[in-house]
Amino acid sequence: MSGPRALIRALRRVKILSGRSWKQVIKAFVLLLRQALSNPQVAELVRFIFLGTIVETGRVAGAKMVSLVNSFFLVKASFKQGEMSYDWVSAYLDHHKVWNQSRTFRVIARNAERMANRDLALNGGDGYPDAIYEPSVSEPELFHWRGRHWITINKHENDGASSLSLQVWSRNRSVLDEFIQEARTFYKSSAQPPPRIDYDWSQSLVVGQADFSYDWVLDYLQSENIMADANEFTVSTKQNDAGWNRDDPNQMVRYVPSSNTKQRLRWRGHWMQVEMVIGYEDSNGRTSGGSINVMLHSCNRDVLGEFIEAAREHYTQASISRVTVHLTDNYGSWARAVTKNRRAFSTLILPSGVKELILADAKEFLASEEWYTFAGVPHRRGYLLYGEPGTGKSSTIHALAGELGLEIYFISLAAPGIDDYTLGRLIRDTPPRCILLIEDIDCAFPSRDEDPDEEPLLDSRGNIIPREPIPPRSQVTLAGLLNVLDSVASEEGRLTFATTNHIEQLDPALIRPGRMDLKIQYGLATTEQLEQMFDRFYPYNPDLADDAGQAIGCYYSSTSPARERLSASVLAVLAREFAMAVPANRFSIAQLQGYLLTWKNDPQAALAGIGAWIERQQKEKQEIDEMKRRRRAEAARRRAAEREAEREMSAVAGGSAGAVGAVETNGVAVETGSQHSNGAVQETVEAELGM
Numbered sequence: 001m002s003g004p005r006a007l008i009r010a011l012r013r014v015k016i017l018s019g020r021s022w023k024q025v026i027k028a029f030v031l032l033l034r035q036a037l038s039n040p041q042v043a044e045l046v047r048f049i050f051l052g053t054i055v056e057t058g059r060v061a062g063a064k065m066v067s068l069v070n071s072f073f074l075v076k077a078s079f080k081q082g083e084m085s086y087d088w089v090s091a092y093l094d095h096h097k098v099w100n101q102s103r104t105f106r107v108i109a110r111n112a113e114r115m116a117n118r119d120l121a122l123n124g125g126d127g128y129p130d131a132i133y134e135p136s137v138s139e140p141e142l143f144h145w146r147g148r149h150w151i152t153i154n155k156h157e158n159d160g161a162s163s164l165s166l167q168v169w170s171r172n173r174s175v176l177d178e179f180i181q182e183a184r185t186f187y188k189s190s191a192q193p194p195p196r197i198d199y200d201w202s203q204s205l206v207v208g209q210a211d212f213s214y215d216w217v218l219d220y221l222q223s224e225n226i227m228a229d230a231n232e233f234t235v236s237t238k239q240n241d242a243g244w245n246r247d248d249p250n251q252m253v254r255y256v257p258s259s260n261t262k263q264r265l266r267w268r269g270h271w272m273q274v275e276m277v278i279g280y281e282d283s284n285g286r287t288s289g290g291s292i293n294v295m296l297h298s299c300n301r302d303v304l305g306e307f308i309e310a311a312r313e314h315y316t317q318a319s320i321s322r323v324t325v326h327l328t329d330n331y332g333s334w335a336r337a338v339t340k341n342r343r344a345f346s347t348l349i350l351p352s353g354v355k356e357l358i359l360a361d362a363k364e365f366l367a368s369e370e371w372y373t374f375a376g377v378p379h380r381r382g383y384l385l386y387g388e389p390g391t392g393k394s395s396t397i398h399a400l401a402g403e404l405g406l407e408i409y410f411i412s413l414a415a416p417g418i419d420d421y422t423l424g425r426l427i428r429d430t431p432p433r434c435i436l437l438i439e440d441i442d443c444a445f446p447s448r449d450e451d452p453d454e455e456p457l458l459d460s461r462g463n464i465i466p467r468e469p470i471p472p473r474s475q476v477t478l479a480g481l482l483n484v485l486d487s488v489a490s491e492e493g494r495l496t497f498a499t500t501n502h503i504e505q506l507d508p509a510l511i512r513p514g515r516m517d518l519k520i521q522y523g524l525a526t527t528e529q530l531e532q533m534f535d536r537f538y539p540y541n542p543d544l545a546d547d548a549g550q551a552i553g554c555y556y557s558s559t560s561p562a563r564e565r566l567s568a569s570v571l572a573v574l575a576r577e578f579a580m581a582v583p584a585n586r587f588s589i590a591q592l593q594g595y596l597l598t599w600k601n602d603p604q605a606a607l608a609g610i611g612a613w614i615e616r617q618q619k620e621k622q623e624i625d626e627m628k629r630r631r632r633a634e635a636a637r638r639r640a641a642e643r644e645a646e647r648e649m650s651a652v653a654g655g656s657a658g659a660v661g662a663v664e665t666n667g668v669a670v671e672t673g674s675q676h677s678n679g680a681v682q683e684t685v686e687a688e689l690g691m
């Protein structure tokens with residue numbers, strides 16, 4: 001306790017402090033210190049503090065000196081993951097196996113991304129992902145660069161994001177510049193894709209699904225196979241999906257770029273990132289808002305323009321050999337497009353002059369927009385192709401689209417979701433200069449669907465029972481259809497084609513000129529068409545080769561044991577005989593095409609077998625007619641029975657008064673009535689079938 005007491009004593013003396021001179025203050029302080037230091041514990045503490053202060057000051061001064069020296073002799077740089085510079089340096093260091101000295105690794109299994117340090121990987125060569133060693137957060141590595149400069153590299157990881165810091169042991173900053181430049185050049189020349197980027201630091205281009213350029217870009221990406229290095233696919237068997245054809249355009253399975261992932265591709269020496277964004281579905285299940293986002297890893301804006309131009313050019317070129325058909329979804333929107341190989345106009349087999357007429361008319365229409373404007377006539381043209389099924393109506397439109405380089409927008413009025421409103425919207429959404437194809441336009445009208453030659457249905461008293469019209473198969477009304485055909489949206493150089501097998505069911509308002517300007521009937525095959533068809537199936541072909549690959553210039557005879565060659569003149573004779581053997585206007589081209597396809601390499605066998613085929617067709621037709629007749633008779637019997645029963649029930653109900661009695665009477669009457677009506681039905685059916 002001597003210490004504190006001495007201190008108190010000293011303090012008492014300090015009262016001389018109050019208002020006295022500084023000398024007295026110092027004196028008092030020295031006195032106080034002496035008193036304190038006279039205590040060995042205090043003396044020890046003061047010595048300890050004094051020494052510590054000296055050491056710490058030395059350390060701070062030393063560190064300051066080192067950093068001063070560092071900043072004088074070292075050049076530092078840091079690189080953050082997500083920046084391209086990080087990838088340059090990282091790939092460069094990987095390549096130079098800088099991490100070889102590391103003792104701490106992170107092992108990952110990945111084969112999708114190519115790594116420059118692949119030699120470090122355990123490559124099993126079995127197609128299974130390799131184990132790849134990546135340096136983990138580790139001690140700084142010293143790297144002797146170009147045998148002249150020492151560089152310390154440190155890899156850090158923070159919240160899963162890596163960064164690199166570099167210290168170049170040189171006073172000269174240009175060493176760092178050279179190092180970065182070399183890493184960049186190495187990276188650029190290697191096949192390393194750039195990192196996927198989430199933010200827009202470069203030029204980007206967004207092509208919306210609703211825009212025409214969407215098709216260009218998508219088509220370009222598929223056809224050029226330029227996304228072949230991508231590693232995320234969805235495998236689809238659907239033809240109409242946006243898919244990659246890879247090398248084989250006929251393959252059934254297509255590689256569809258995975259949506260909402262960023263794919264990197266190298267295009268004309270530039271790295272690009274492409275992302276397919278799938279649209280969202282609204283409450284009606286309609287998809288919209290999809291896009292292709294293209295981001296260019298270059299500061300040269302012109303490259304994006306070049307890319308779009310290349311896509312457009314490719315699309316235009318490809319369209320020359322293809323026809324695009326746009327189809328609707330179940331909600332009345334243009335949903336997808338399918339492309340088909342173009343059909344040559346010359347392959348159409350039509351009575352002479354018909355093809356030429358349609359083609360010339362359409363061409364003339366497209367070329368005379370100015371005239372229409374000048375004359376104040378809406379620039380639209382409607383064509384109605386009508387006639388038997390399988391006679392070439394759709395084929396004509398398809399071939400015409402190819403010939404004129406137009407796309408087809410196909411609407412089936414019977415499709416679900418197509419009503420007046422959606423039809424109007426679809427028409428509004430079609431581009432100018434295209435072919436709008438409305439197939440089976442008759443399905444918008446009530447029809448009887450039965451044989452028009454059918455005899456009237458009679459009841460037991462010989463009265464005609466009116467037939468109930470079969471309701472239309474479409475939700476589109478005549479007014480709605482006329483509206484659409486007359487709408488302003490239809491005045492943009494559009495060719496509207498409508499097809500029907502039943503022109504007699506169409507309202508005259510629909511087919512009047514102005515709506516349907518050109519009506520062309522398609523009939524069953526005439527003798528002229530049959531001959532043409534045979535010629536088309538078995539052309540005299542100078543390039544034709546035999547089984548051994550020898551050019552033979554014509555077909556071999558199948559009937560002659562010596563396998564004689566068939567000359568052009570023999571083929572012409574066969575064609576003529578074939579045309580004569582088939583009754584004119586009896587079969588459709590589609591039917592005959594089916595037959596000829598079974599003999600596609602043997603014209604003589606085709607001719608030899610045609611008689612038997614016709615007989616078979618006739619027999620089949622008789623059987624079908626008989627089945628139809630029976631079905632009609634059954635339907636007639638049922639309808640007549642229903643009518644009789646209804647009539648008798650209303651007669652009984654009208655004549656009876658008491659409820660209970662009425663029921664009983666009714667029951668008997670019905671029974672009697674039904675017996676009676678059965679007899680009546682029999683009579684009706686027999687009358688109808690002419691028995």
Ligand SMILES: Nc1ncnc2c1ncn2[C@@H]1O[C@H](COP(=O)(O)OP(=O)(O)OP(=O)(O)O)[C@@H](O)[C@H]1O
Pocket residue numbers: 347348349350387388389390391392393394395396499500501522589590591593
């Ligand atoms: N006049 C024709 N010229 C060339 N090929 C034809 C002709 N008619 C039919 N075909 C062939 O028959 C098949 C069916 O033809 P298409 O679909 O054009 O007939 P359609 O009249 O439109 O029939 P539908 O009324 O049933 O729709 C096609 O494969 C087509 O190649």
